[in-house]
Amino acid sequence: MNNLNSNIFEYLYVLESEGLYLAEIKRNDLGEYAAIGEKFQWLRVEKKTWEISKLTFRSMDSSEEIEERYFEEGFLKFNLENGTYIEKYNSAQHALSNIGVQAAPAELHEHIKAMLLGNVLSA
Structure with missing residues (x-):
């Protein structure tokens, strides 16, 4: 099994800037009647x-x-290669690279998994 696609969630998109990641995930640990907003999360x-x-x-x-x-x-706003994330009120703008699902670092996966399970990992 691919380490980046656990049974808890899988990535749909992973974008990266110098200071942050933006990722869309699909949760696989919720029942079929879960709200779409819970199943798919950015x-x-x-x-x-x-x-x-x-x-x-x-x-x-x-x-x-x-x-x-x-x-x-x-x-x-993004395409297959890059994107831009503009925070509300234009308080910050982030240039992003669309690094793709396979390039998502294992550490990112572990922190998201911990958050979904209610655990906290230290930085």
């Missing part, structure tokens, strides 16, 4: 502290070339 992970916060999904737009996600906390 997470913001601070690299220095491994602090994980859930982004509040509002809407999305997709085309062949560009994906857009609107959150209460900001706006994400």
